[in-house]
Amino acid sequence: MALPAPHPQNVWPTVGEVDRVVPQGRWTFGPEVTSVFDNMLARSIPQYEVMRHIVFACGSEFVRQGSTIVDCGASRGEAIAPFVAALQGDGRFVCLEASEPMAKALRQRFAVGCAEGSVEVHQQDMRDFYPDVQADLTLAVLTLQFIPIEHRQRIMRQIYDHTAPGGALVLVEKVLGSDSDLNNLMVKLYHQLKMQNGYSPEDIDRKALSLEGVLVPVTADWNVELLRQAGFHRIDCFWRWMNFGGWIAVKSA
DSSP, rough: OOOOSSSSSOOOOOOTTTTTOOOSSOOOOOOOHHHHEEEEEEHHHHEEEEEEHHHHHHHHTOOOOEEEEEEEEEETTTHHHHHHHHHOOSSSEEEEEEOOOHHHHHHHHTHHHHTTTEEEEOOOTTTTTTOOOOOOEEEEEGGGSSSSHHHHEOOOOOOOTTTTEEEEEEEHHHHHHOSSSHHHHHHHHHHHHHHTTTTHHHHHHHHHHHHHHTOOOOEEHHHHHHHHHOOEEEEEEEEETTTEEEEEHHHHO
């Protein structure tokens, strides 16, 4: 069942207006990053608004009034917010977020839903916690890449086990190329895009250094195999730009 169009997305500030956080040391999702996070993503993710729109469009096919939607690594709520708006709060919206500042931002953003009980914010690490749900739709948008590889298969299996028959997972990840030279080309073009969006080469280098060992991408094929091993067999890629990709995986009814 297709949902009506969500409320218009935020209009992000112009380049350089907000996102001036320069990483110092190992990357964390602390208060400074939280305060500029949406602007940071809009300037760092290619085709960002396209990706957000397609995530909502694909996910909408699996939800209806009263559905349960889980957002894994919800950050400030950009992935789940269009569903809350389109369903007018008529459903169960479960946000999982390990960062305390991000969880606080979620509770502020969805204060009405939290008060009414339709929105739940769990400040929990998915390595240790998964909610007791049967989800019609699960969102994992730029989340799995921050979880250590050794935990990903178990977490993906938890997502599958907590997906209702006929339900779906929408997965978006940064990925590695399957060929080292082509991967280097994709990274080069990606860095060019970031510089066009106002980042200096020094900003890019410092961010990359701070993310070493924190953001660990794998190949597109590895992500598909992760989905298959968890139990999903209906899988397809719905979006790809160089070293970013999105997949939809459906649990058999």
